[in-house]
Each structure stands twice: as C-alpha cells, then as structure tokens.
Amino acid sequence: MKRALLALVFLVPAFAVQPDEVMKDPQQEARARTIGKELRCLVCQNESIDESDAPLARDLRLLVRQRIAAGDNDAQVKNYIVARYGTYVLLKPPFDQTWLLWLGPFLLLGAGGIGVLAWYRRRPLETPPLSEAERARLKSLEEGDT
Amino acid sequence: MIAEIGLFALILALLIAAVQSAVPLVGAARGQASWMKLAPSAASAQFGLIALSFAALVWLHVTSDFSVANVVHNSHTDKPLLYKITGVWGNHEGSMLLWVLILAFYGLAVALFGKNLPPALRARVLAVQGMIAFGFLLFILATSNPFERISPPPVNGEGLNPLLQDPGLAFHPPFLYLGYVGFSMAFSFAIAALIEGRVDAAWARWVRPWTLAAWCALTLGIAMGSWWSYYTLGWGGWWAWDPVENASLMPWLAGTALLHSAIVVEKRDTLKGWTIFLAILAFSLSLLGTFLVRSGVLTSVHAFANDPARGKFILALLAIVTGGSLILFAARAGALKAGGIFAPVSRESGLVFNNLFLSCAAGTVLLGTLAPLIADALHLQKLSVGAPWFNLVVPVLLTPMLLVMPLGPLLAWKRGDGIEALKRARFAAVVAAATIIVTLVLTRAVSALPALGLGLAAWLLFGTLTEWTGRVGLFRKPLRQTLAHARHLPRAMHGMALAHIGMAIFLIGVTGSLSWQSEKLLVMHPGQSTTIAGYTVRFVGVEDNARGPNYTADRGLFFAEKDGRTLSVMRPERRLYDNPPEPKSTVAILTNFVSDLYVVLGESDDHGGHVVHIFHNPLVPWIFFGAVVMVLGGLVSLSDRRWRIGAPKKAARFVEVEPAPRREIKIPVGGRYALPALAFLILVGVFFWRLQQTAAGDTPNLIPSVLIDKPAPAFALKPLYPGQPSFATTDLKGRVTLVNFFASWCLPCRAEHPVLRLVQGHGIALVGIAYKDKPDDAQGLLAELGNPYTRVAADADGRTGIDFGVSGVPETYLIDKNGIIRRKVAGPLTEDVLKNDILPLAEKLQ
Numbered sequence: 001m002k003r004a005l006l007a008l009v010f011l012v013p014a015f016a017v018q019p020d021e022v023m024k025d026p027q028q029e030a031r032a033r034t035i036g037k038e039l040r041c042l043v044c045q046n047e048s049i050d051e052s053d054a055p056l057a058r059d060l061r062l063l064v065r066q067r068i069a070a071g072d073n074d075a076q077v078k079n080y081i082v083a084r085y086g087t088y089v090l091l092k093p094p095f096d097q098t099w100l101l102w103l104g105p106f107l108l109l110g111a112g113g114i115g116v117l118a119w120y121r122r123r124p125l126e127t128p129p130l131s132e133a134e135r136a137r138l139k140s141l142e143e144g145d146t
Numbered sequence: 147m148i149a150e151i152g153l154f155a156l157i158l159a160l161l162i163a164a165v166q167s168a169v170p171l172v173g174a175a176r177g178q179a180s181w182m183k184l185a186p187s188a189a190s191a192q193f194g195l196i197a198l199s200f201a202a203l204v205w206l207h208v209t210s211d212f213s214v215a216n217v218v219h220n221s222h223t224d225k226p227l228l229y230k231i232t233g234v235w236g237n238h239e240g241s242m243l244l245w246v247l248i249l250a251f252y253g254l255a256v257a258l259f260g261k262n263l264p265p266a267l268r269a270r271v272l273a274v275q276g277m278i279a280f281g282f283l284l285f286i287l288a289t290s291n292p293f294e295r296i297s298p299p300p301v302n303g304e305g306l307n308p309l310l311q312d313p314g315l316a317f318h319p320p321f322l323y324l325g326y327v328g329f330s331m332a333f334s335f336a337i338a339a340l341i342e343g344r345v346d347a348a349w350a351r352w353v354r355p356w357t358l359a360a361w362c363a364l365t366l367g368i369a370m371g372s373w374w375s376y377y378t379l380g381w382g383g384w385w386a387w388d389p390v391e392n393a394s395l396m397p398w399l400a401g402t403a404l405l406h407s408a409i410v411v412e413k414r415d416t417l418k419g420w421t422i423f424l425a426i427l428a429f430s431l432s433l434l435g436t437f438l439v440r441s442g443v444l445t446s447v448h449a450f451a452n453d454p455a456r457g458k459f460i461l462a463l464l465a466i467v468t469g470g471s472l473i474l475f476a477a478r479a480g481a482l483k484a485g486g487i488f489a490p491v492s493r494e495s496g497l498v499f500n501n502l503f504l505s506c507a508a509g510t511v512l513l514g515t516l517a518p519l520i521a522d523a524l525h526l527q528k529l530s531v532g533a534p535w536f537n538l539v540v541p542v543l544l545t546p547m548l549l550v551m552p553l554g555p556l557l558a559w560k561r562g563d564g565i566e567a568l569k570r571a572r573f574a575a576v577v578a579a580a581t582i583i584v585t586l587v588l589t590r591a592v593s594a595l596p597a598l599g600l601g602l603a604a605w606l607l608f609g610t611l612t613e614w615t616g617r618v619g620l621f622r623k624p625l626r627q628t629l630a631h632a633r634h635l636p637r638a639m640h641g642m643a644l645a646h647i648g649m650a651i652f653l654i655g656v657t658g659s660l661s662w663q664s665e666k667l668l669v670m671h672p673g674q675s676t677t678i679a680g681y682t683v684r685f686v687g688v689e690d691n692a693r694g695p696n697y698t699a700d701r702g703l704f705f706a707e708k709d710g711r712t713l714s715v716m717r718p719e720r721r722l723y724d725n726p727p728e729p730k731s732t733v734a735i736l737t738n739f740v741s742d743l744y745v746v747l748g749e750s751d752d753h754g755g756h757v758v759h760i761f762h763n764p765l766v767p768w769i770f771f772g773a774v775v776m777v778l779g780g781l782v783s784l785s786d787r788r789w790r791i792g793a794p795k796k797a798a799r800f801v802e803v804e805p806a807p808r809r810e811i812k813i814p815v816g817g818r819y820a821l822p823a824l825a826f827l828i829l830v831g832v833f834f835w836r837l838q839q840t841a842a843g844d845t846p847n848l849i850p851s852v853l854i855d856k857p858a859p860a861f862a863l864k865p866l867y868p869g870q871p872s873f874a875t876t877d878l879k880g881r882v883t884l885v886n887f888f889a890s891w892c893l894p895c896r897a898e899h900p901v902l903r904l905v906q907g908h909g910i911a912l913v914g915i916a917y918k919d920k921p922d923d924a925q926g927l928l929a930e931l932g933n934p935y936t937r938v939a940a941d942a943d944g945r946t947g948i949d950f951g952v953s954g955v956p957e958t959y960l961i962d963k964n965g966i967i968r969r970k971v972a973g974p975l976t977e978d979v980l981k982n983d984i985l986p987l988a989e990k991l992q
Contacts, residue, residue, distance in 0.1 A: 091532025
C-alpha cells in the first residue's frame with residue numbers, strides 16, 4: 001500500500017541557493033534570483049529552480065549565473081534555457097503562445113461585465129404587483145399574526 | 147475489536163445517510179410530517195456514529211495499535227502524544243474521516259438549531275446533506291478504509307512525516323475542513339430552495355450565518371496553513387500559488403462573493419438566482435479542491451498519495467453533486483422571481499461589482515491552476531503556470547474591486563448618491579494620496595509597487611473608518627452619544643468594518659513582504675556576526691546531537707542584537723527524526739509584530755563553517771494579523787442579534803405544510819442558466835480524460851524535447867576510459883547513433899542495461915555518456931554489468947546533458963547520419979520501445 005502523506009512532502013526543508021553559488025556583484029545576483037524564480041525546476045513538483053534542492057536545479061542556477069557573467073541580458077538567459085528545455089520551463093508562460101491564458105481573466109471579466117449590464121437593462125424597472133397566490137398568502141399571514 | 151467497531155459504525159452511518167437522503171425528501175414532496183421528522187433524528191444518529199468511528203481511530207492511534215495499517219503507516223510509539231492525535235488526520239484516510247465528521251456536525255447543527263425553519267425546508271436541507279454524506283462515506287468505505295488491518299502486525303510503525311509533526315497540523319486541517327464542508331450548508335439550502343422554487347429573506351437569513359461561519363473557519367484555516375509554511379519551510383515566503391493552495395483560495399473567493407450577495411437577497415430580495423449559483427459554486431470548488439489534491443491529476447508540492455482509482459471515485463462524486471445541482475439550477479433558476487429594484491448607483495450595485503470581481507478572481511485562479519492540465523490533456527503543449535503569472539494577473543484583476551470597496555458601504559440601498567459618497571471619502575483619498583507621495587519619497591521611487599499597495603491600503607482603511615465613524619457619529623456628536631450609537635448599531639455593521647480593515651492590514655503586509663524583504667546567505671563560523679536591516683546577528687555556535695523526543699538536532703545559537711543590546715537568543719535547528727529518518731529544519735523567528743527576523747541554519751562545511759540564511763521580513767506579521775482581524779469581523783457579524791433571533795417562531799408554526807406545486811422541468815438546453823452546467827460537463831470530460839492518461843502511464847511530468855528534428859547541440863566530451871577516443875559533435879556525422887545518458891548512481895539505469903545490449907548488431911553506434919558521475923564509479927558499473935557501448939564519454943559537470951535537455955537519467959537520443967536528433971526517450975528504454983520504435987526508425991535512417 002502506498003503511503004499517504006498530507007502535505008509538503010517534496011519540500012525538503014532547506015534553502016536551495018547555496019553561498020558558493022552567489023555572484024559577487026549584488027545586482028547581478030539579484031537578477032539571477034529573479035530569473036531563477038521564473039524558471040521551473042524540471043525534476044520537481046511545481047517549484048522554481050530558485051527554491052529547489054534538486055541537483056539539476058543547482059546546475060541550472062549556476063548556468064544562469066554563468067550566462068549573466070558572460071553578459072547576457074535577462075531575456076537572453078531565459079532563451080538559453082528555453083532553447084534546451086522548451087517553454088515548459090517558464091513559470092510565466094510567453095504571451096504569444098499562451099495569449100488565451102493571459103487574456104482569459106480579462107475576457108472573463110469582460111463577459112461578466114456584459115452579462116451584468118445586460119441584466120441591468122433587461123430587468124423590470126418597477127416592482128411587479130403581487131400575484132393572486134401571493135396576495136392570498138399575505139392575507140393568511142396577516143390573519144395568522146393577529 | 148476497536149477497529150471493527152469503528153468500521154461498523156461507519157457502515158451504519160452510510161445506511162442512515164441513505165435513509166436520510168431519501169425519506170425526508172419524499173416526505174417534503176408529499177407533505178407528510180412524520181417522514182420529514184425523520185431527518186433531524188437521522189442527522190443526529192449519523193453524527194453519533196461517525197463521531198464514534200472517529201473516536202475509534204483516535205484511540206487506535208493513541209494506543210499505537212499496529213495491527214491497523216493506517217496506524218502503522220503514520221505513527222510510531224516514540225511520537226509525542228499531540229502528534230499521535232493530530233496524525234489521525236495527517237493522512238488521506240483519516241482526513242477523509244475528519245471531513246465526514248465535520249459534515250455530520252453541520253447536519254447535527256441543523257437538527258438542533260433548525261427547529262424554527264419551515265419543516266419542508268429543513269427536511270430537504272438535511273436530505274441533501276445526507277446525500278453528500280452518503281457519497282463520501284461510500285468513498286471512504288470503498289477506497290480509503292482507515293480501519294484496514296495488517297497481518298502480521300509489525301513491531302512498530304513507520305512514523306509520521308516530520309514536516310507534519312508540528313502544532314500547525316492540530317489546527318490547520320480542521321479549520322480548513324470546517325470551511326470547505328461548511329459551504330455544504332449553503333449548498334444544501336440552495337438545492338432545497340431550487341426544489342421548492344422559492345428564495346426569500348428568511349432563506350437568506352439562514353444561509354448567511356452558516357456561510358459566514360464557514361468563511362471564518364476557511365479564512366483562519368488558510369491563514370494558518372500559510373503561517374505554518376512560513377515558519378516551517380525556511381524559504382521566507384508565505385504563499386506559492388501551488389495548485390493545492392489555489393484549491394483552498396477558489397472556494398474562499400466564491401464564498402466571499404456568496405457572503406456579500408446573500409446580503410442583497412436578505413435585505414432587498416433580489417440577486418436570488420445568482421446567490422444560489424454562488425452557493426453551488428463555493429461548495430463545488432471545495433469538492434474540486436478535494437479532487438485535485440487527492441487524485442493526482444495535478445502535480446503539487448503538497449502531495450497526498452495519488453491513486454487514479456480514488457481520483458475516478460471523487461470525480462464521479464463531483465460530477466453527480468455539481469453536475470446534478472447545476473442541471474437543477476438550469477431547470478429552476480428561471481422560476482426565481484427578482485424582488486427589489488435598485489438603481490445602477492446603489493449599495494446593491496456595489497455588491498454586484500464586488501461579486502463580479504471576486505468570481506472573476508476565482509475563475510482566474512481556476513484558469514491558472516488548470517491551464518497546464520487542460521493544455522496537456524488536449525496535447526496542445528506542455529505548459530507551466532507559476533507564481534510569476536499569478537502575482538501579475540491576480541492583483542491587476544482585484545485592484546478595481548479594492549478601489550470600490552470603501553465606497554460601496556457609503557452608498558444607500560436602492561438608490562445611492564455617488565457624488566456624495568465620493569465627497570465623504572475625500573479624507574480617505576487625501577490620506578491615500580499622501581501615503582503614495584510619502585512612500586515614493588522615502589523609497590526614492592525605486593518602484594511604484596509599494597506606494598500603490600500602501601496607498602490602496604490607506605484608501606481602504608480610512609474609507610472604511612469614514613463609513614464607521616459616520617454611522618456612530620464620532621467627531622460629530624458627544625462621546626457618550628457616540629458610544630450609545632455604537633452599542634445600538636447592528637453588530638453586522640461593526641463586523642463589516644472590522645473585516646474590511648483586516649483586508650487593509652493584509653494588503654499592507656503583502657506590500658511589505660513583496661517590496662522590502664531582504665535576505666543574507668552566507669557561511670558563518672562561530673563568533674562571527676553579520677548585519678541585516680539594522681540587526682546584528684551574532685553566531686555563537688552549534689550544539690551537536692541535541693536530543694528531542696523523537697529526533698536528534700543540530701541546534702544553532704544566535705544572538706540578535708540591535709544598537710548594542712541583545713534582544714533575543716535565536717535557536718534554529720536542523721533535525722533528523724528517528725522514524726522515518728527524515729530531516730527537517732526549524733526556523734528561529736524574532737518578531738516585533740511589525741517585522742520578522744528569520745534565521746535558518748543550513749549545512750555545515752568541513753572547516754567548522756555553517757551555511758546560514760537570514761531574512762528580514764518587514765510587515766509579514768501583518769499578513770496574518772489582517773487575516774485574524776477579518777475573521778474577528780466575521781465573528782462579530784455572526785453575533786448579530788438577528789441571527790440569534792432568526793425568523794419568528796410564531797410565523798413558522800402557522801405556515802402550513804403544503805406539497806410543493808408540481809412544476810414542469812424544462813429541458814435545460816440553450817438557456818443561459820444552462821451555461822454553467824455545460825462548462826462543467828466539459829471540465830469533467832477533461833478530468834476524466836486526464837485520469838485515463840495517468841492510469842495509462844502517460845506521466846504528467848514528461849517533458850517533450852524541443853530538439854527533435856534539430857541538430858544535436860555542439861559538444862566535445864572526454865572519454866570515460868583514458869586513452870580511448872573522445873566524443874564530439876563531429877563524430878555523429880555519417881552514422882546513425884543512439885546516445886544514452888547514464889550514471890552509476892541511477893537505479894533505473896541498471897534496469898535499462900539489459901535492453902541496451904539488444905542494440906548490438908543493427909549497425910547503430912551506441913554511445914554512452916556518464917552523466918555527472920565519477921569516472922571510477924561509472925567504470926565500476928560497466929565492469930559489473932558489462933559494457934554495451936561502442937564508445938563511452940564522460941559528462942562530468944552535466945553541461946552537455948543540459949545542452950541536450952536532459953532532466954534525469956537515463957535518457958536516450960536517436961540521432962541520424964546528419965547529426966539531427968530524431969527521437970528522445972526519457973526514462974529507461976524498454977524492449978518494447980526499442981524494438982517497435984527506435985530500431986525500425988534507425989533502419990529507415992540508415
């Protein structure tokens with residue numbers, strides 16, 4: 001029988017980035033951290049390489065820093081990894097391939113907004129008079145109350 | 147014996163649930179009071195039986211009865227008592243039992259406190275609750291029996307995952323489930339109302355307190371989970387947009403919307419169909435969360451063991467509960483008459499605006515969570531949607547709502563005066579503008595984000611305060627009169643103000659955490675100190691092998707100092723638990739309630755140094771304070787007089803029980819009320835398809851190669867055996883080559899090894915690349931198992947592996963005569979794949 005565990009199984013409690021990886025230039029290091037947060041660790045469950053302790057994540061972190069040291073800009077660094085592992089590694093997927101995902105929330109909002117507007121226009125502007133049954137019920141309630 | 151009693155009670159509860167879901171419903175339809183009266187008795191009996199069953203499981207865990215599989219897999223005699231008890235729900239089976247226990251508890255509450263409900267409504271509500279209980283009890287008994295015996299019983303158990311051995315486990319899941327399952331009440335009331343075809347103020351008066359209670363529990367549950375992960379995982383963060391976290395956020399967003407729309411139903415007798423829909427949605431999203439967490443359709447760091455059989459069962463439950471209720475909704479919602487009329491500018495419209503944005507936010511989280519699954523199931527592409535996407539989209543979507551949030555309560559019901567509301571909010575606007583300017587100046591305008599976040603929070607905070615002070619007459623009337631006003635103001639109004647202020651505090655916390663978190667990562671030797679955000683952190687040393695109740699720890703000792711004064715001693719630990727022998731680190735946090743100093747102890751190096759990770763997390767405590775204030779607001783509102791009084795009892799007695807008028811059930815195709823049902827049907831189809839794929843072994847995490855039909859990357863590798871020829875890109879030309887990445891540390895590589903021998907004699911070059919392996923080890927492996935390769939190269943640092951897109955060994959690439967990659971096999975090559983795919987293709991390429 002498989003073991004059932006509640007939570008957080010794969011997150012070995014530690015911190016991914018090790019001191020020996022850190023770049024000397026704090027600005028470059030900050031860039032590397034940001035890029036690392038946007039790249040998916042390939043062997044983990046929904047973690048970025050910045051959070052993961054997997055050896056491959058470490059290799060990729062080092063590679064990101066090498067590319068930065070070599071003078072790549074952020075997009076070039078990311079493209080370097082994407083050229084090897086595909087857009088799957090991008091935790092923020094590229095707009096041109098996933099425009100439906102990016103526009104989805106706003107399309108939803110637009111559709112909802114149109115629905116609300118349509119509802120405002122369609123609904124009656126005055127309270128409809130009581131129906132026969134409602135009047136009878138009102139009467140019975142009034143009598144019941146006394 | 148105890149286990150059998152527990153199981154037997156569960157089976158009895160199932161039978162009672164069957165009766166509870168059928169008899170009262172028929173009674174309500176026919177107007178038979180005695181049949182309807184069965185419902186409360188059945189609900190009480192059901193609670194008693196499930197409580198007995200749950201008590202049995204607790205007993206088994208506390209007494210460490212290792213003849214029961216669930217105890218064996220999750221407990222150990224050395225485990226502290228607290229974790230023996232909380233470990234009951236620290237696993238799939240036990241947590242499902244807690245789930246149905248809470249469901250039965252809500253049923254009991256309706257039975258006990260629902261005496262002044264119209265009898266037919268109460269009977270129907272309890273019948274729907276009975277149906278849900280029936281489904282989940284059947285699920286437990288059929289797929290997840292917590293009382294399963296194991297023979298022969300082991301001497302001791304396997305222990306509980308160390309990460310779960312935390313007080314957080316005592317509170318987080320129970321509150322979370324109180325929230326999830328609490329939405330079943332609104333759901334049952336919604337279904338009962340759809341059956342009756344009537345929604346009125348009395349109905350809303352019943353639904354709102356239950357929804358509010360569930361919402362409070364869920365808010366607290368989520369906040370506790372977030373706090374738990376903040377102080378446990380040592381990454382300094384509190385929300386990762388993981389699918390399982392999203393699964394709790396979606397019902398929260400829908401439930402928050404429901405909470406607000408139910409006010410409109412109660413006060414103004416309109417938005418009925420929409421409120422019913424939200425009630426169905428909130429509970430359905432809770433169920434969807436249960437499905438996502440326990441079925442394995444999504445990959446998440448928070449993992450229950452994944453079992454496709456369970457997944458199909460929960461999917462079936464979800465399809466019946468949500469699908470059934472949405473079809474009922476489609477058939478009946480049109481019959482719900484709208485009552486009160488309101489102008490486009492009014493309190494009602496403010497709440498409609500709130501609902502529009504909250505439900506779109508829920509939809510957005512759903513979209514982001516499911517997009518990878520849907521794109522993959524439909525074979526469109528492999529896609530990742532992570533924190534960077536959510537962090538960009540969700541705040542943009544919710545900002546308009548937050549902007550309107552303080553204005554809504556300033557508007558009158560029916561017809562509000564927008565200009566007057568804006569005028570009254572001008573003080574808040576001024577404070578917000580000042581906040582933005584001051585923040586920009588103080589931060590030297592590095593980024594607009596903190597200024598906008600704090601400005602928004604100030605607008606919300608002072609806008610809400612304006613409304614509240616206006617109501618109680620503060621600053622306008624003498625204090626004594628103000629106090630009297632405050633006392634007579636309905637508690638719900640105080641509650642609303644408090645909850646909205648909680649939201650403002652939460653926003654401040656989020657802004658601080660996103661904008662000003664700083665961290666230091668360094669190797670420290672005893673005696674060294676470092677500074678961060680005005681603190682000096684002095685590292686005294688590490689006490690090795692400190693014993694805890696069931697673990698051994700390396701306990702770090704740090705002094706946190708400020709202005710030459712020692713503020714506190716901080717003791718982060720690295721623990722190794724005895725059973726299971728797994729590591730866990732505990733974080734040391736020094737808080738002054740405005741910011742946290744957060745110290746994590748890492749590994750030690752060979753020279754007495756220790757890796758230390760220090761965070762300064764400004765305003766993060768406010769994230770959790772904000773949530774607590776929101777919950778307090780909910781509780782204050784819950785204490786409102788009108789919930790305690792409820793609908794007048796006298797009137798209830800006089801309403802005679804009449805059979806519900808028979809209505810034609812329209813076939814719900816084409817109508818706008820049928821849209822949710824159709825959308826849901828498609829979603830269920832995708833889930834089912836995905837489960838089929840998972841069961842068929844199409845693992846969700848298999849990444850396709852982007853290099854297929856592209857030239858192999860350039861490389862030049864040294865030979866594994868000194869003296870042999872090296873291996874470079876140019877060697878690929880002129881011959882079909884199979885490149886196999888392997889390593890001695892990789893067990894699947896050993897399993898694959900015999901298959902590689904079958905490649906011989908087909909005129910293909912088989913090149914082995916030892917991936918991130920020591921030459922001695924790789925040579926040892928080949929000496930032991932035999933060398934099937936024509937040539938073996940070494941990729942010591944794994945760079946060539948990365949160039950090929952290797953994510954784990956073994957991986958195999960078929961490359962044609964021109965050096966173009968034609969196939970990639972991730973994972974061990976099987977005989978089947980080799981003979982039916984690789985070799986025929988290789989022959990064609992020859």
